[in-house]
Amino acid sequence: MDQKMSNRQDIIEKAKERVIETISLNMHLYGVTPSIGRLYGTLFFRDTPMTLDDMKEELQMSKTSMSTSVRTLTDLNMVEKVWIKGERKDQYEAKKDWYQIFLDYFTNQWRKVIQVNLKAINESLKELEDLASDPSILTESEQEDIEKAVAKLMYSKEYYAWLNRLFDQFESKEIFEFVNKDPQNP
Amino acid sequence: MDQKMSNRQDIIEKAKERVIETISLNMHLYGVTPSIGRLYGTLFFRDTPMTLDDMKEELQMSKTSMSTSVRTLTDLNMVEKVWIKGERKDQYEAKKDWYQIFLDYFTNQWRKVIQVNLKAINESLKELEDLASDPSILTESEQEDIEKAVAKLMYSKEYYAWLNRLFDQFESKEIFEFVNKDPQNP
DNA sequence: AAGTATGTACAGAAAAAACTTTACAAACAA
DNA sequence: TTGTTTGTAAAGTTTTTTCTGTACATACTT
Numbered sequence: 180m181d182q183k184m185s186n187r188q189d190i191i192e193k194a195k196e197r198v199i200e201t202i203s204l205n206m207h208l209y210g211v212t213p214s215i216g217r218l219y220g221t222l223f224f225r226d227t228p229m230t231l232d233d234m235k236e237e238l239q240m241s242k243t244s245m246s247t248s249v250r251t252l253t254d255l256n257m258v259e260k261v262w263i264k265g266e267r268k269d270q271y272e273a274k275k276d277w278y279q280i281f282l283d284y285f286t287n288q289w290r291k292v293i294q295v296n297l298k299a300i301n302e303s304l305k306e307l308e309d310l311a312s313d314p315s316i317l318t319e320s321e322q323e324d325i326e327k328a329v330a331k332l333m334y335s336k337e338y339y340a341w342l343n344r345l346f347d348q349f350e351s352k353e354i355f356e357f358v359n360k361d362p363q364n365p
Numbered sequence: 366m367d368q369k370m371s372n373r374q375d376i377i378e379k380a381k382e383r384v385i386e387t388i389s390l391n392m393h394l395y396g397v398t399p400s401i402g403r404l405y406g407t408l409f410f411r412d413t414p415m416t417l418d419d420m421k422e423e424l425q426m427s428k429t430s431m432s433t434s435v436r437t438l439t440d441l442n443m444v445e446k447v448w449i450k451g452e453r454k455d456q457y458e459a460k461k462d463w464y465q466i467f468l469d470y471f472t473n474q475w476r477k478v479i480q481v482n483l484k485a486i487n488e489s490l491k492e493l494e495d496l497a498s499d500p501s502i503l504t505e506s507e508q509e510d511i512e513k514a515v516a517k518l519m520y521s522k523e524y525y526a527w528l529n530r531l532f533d534q535f536e537s538k539e540i541f542e543f544v545n546k547d548p549q550n551p
Numbered sequence: 552a553a554g555t556a557t558g559t560a561c562a563g564a565a566a567a568a569a570c571t572t573t574a575c576a577a578a579c580a581a
Numbered sequence: 582t583t584g585t586t587t588g589t590a591a592a593g594t595t596t597t598t599t600c601t602g603t604a605c606a607t608a609c610t611t
Contacts, residue, residue, distance in 0.1 A: 187496065187502075187503065187507055188507070190492055190493075190496055191493065191496070191507065191510055191511060191514065193492070194488075194489035194490075194492045194493050194514065195489070195514055197485050197488060197489050198482075198485050198486055198489050198518065198521075200485075201481055201482050201484075201485040201486075202482070204481075205478040205481065205482060207396075208474060208475070208478055210393075212568090212569070214569080214570085223517065224514065224517065226513060230587095231587080231588070232587090240570075240571090241570065241571050241572075242571095242587090242588080242589090243570080243571070243572080243588090243589070243590090244569080244570055244571075246588060246589060247569095247570090247589085250589090267578090267579075267586075267587075268586090268587070268588090269587080269588075275517075275520075277520075277521070277524045278524060278527065281528070288394060289394070292391040292394060295387055295390075295391065296384075296387050296388070296391060298387075299383050299384050299386075299387040300384055302380075302383060303380035303381070303383050303384050304380075306376055306379070306380045307376075307377065307380050310373065310376055310377070316373075317373065321373055321374070321377065324377055325377060327412060328377065328380065328381055328410065331409065331410065331461075332384065334461075334463075335384075335463070337546070337547075338463045338464060340548070341464065341544065341546055342467070344544050344545075344548065345540075345544045348543065348544055354531075354543075357534065357540075357543045358527065358530050358531045358534055359530075360523070360527055361523075362526070362530065398598090398599070400599080400600085416557095417557080417558070418557090426600075426601085427600065427601050427602075428557095428558080428559095428601095429558090429559070429560090429600080429601065429602080429603095430599085430600055430601075432558060432559060433559085433599095433600090436559090453556075453557075453608095453609070454556085454557070454558090455557080455558075
């Protein structure tokens, strides 16, 4: 292999690697480790799908790790299995619509949490309101305590309702009317 | 202390604790541990500020942990130190504007990452474009490889520019015109 | 000034997470 | 059927994170 060709390939490789590495380090925003981030970055720059053995080779990690990492990325809708005629091994490639990944991830994460939190809030609200329904049995400080707690819970409910509306906009893509993908074409 | 009063206090306490616990478990969305989440939840339901010793007592943890947890929450703009006349110990209370906390957190987190990623992308783009500026020295497959990488980097740039615009809307509060806090008063 | 209270840095222990090796089940090949 | 290949579960190891106890600097009190 001639020297200059090797240099050029190296430059191209380095340019990709730099970006892969920053992706790797910043994927904690999606709740994954740098290793998993690096795998996504590697797949992102590939033009053809990879098998678990390709990944193992490329990232110098165990096949088991590749298997679990790919599953994580698949669950996050960042990677998908593709079927290739005549290929026995499973093949994976990166999903490349970053807007979609961003919106999906936040919507999914938050919807789950909002639901769980609202459930707890509503249970507690009910208990407190039941207790407050007969004020005569309560001391003054108890009444005050309940009122304050109820006020906080109501506030939380409003907040979660707002979040739900925000994620509705994310899910329906209407967010792109508010913040356009192409700033020149609003 | 009479039995019924104890029951009523218990019910109130339980109602708060349930919500504190769900907050604790879901604060991973803000990148903090359940312990730190529990501290925030505890502070949220307090009507008066707490000292490190109060927290240590309440959560049965070391004072050192309380100190570092409070610092973390302060950095996240979720807690603030308040000055109380004649009090020697530092006092802390929860910030209670959850909309603000949400917007601040995501804006800060993402701005940092966007900046770092864009820097890497631009460096790599420059290297690749320099290399591509003299196509005569490149093999066909190298040219193609560079083109594909450049296209991906350009795409990323557009995406990060969009994110920046989205967070501009967050920062300027214009997001509340798009998704109103009070759905009845749009 | 000496003594005490307060908050945090630092080192170490405990707990949790990430990763690897081994083992095995399911699918395919001969 | 028997032998391979492929993917993943389970157990074990390594690394990282979280939490605690000690030590100490700073600031307050008398």
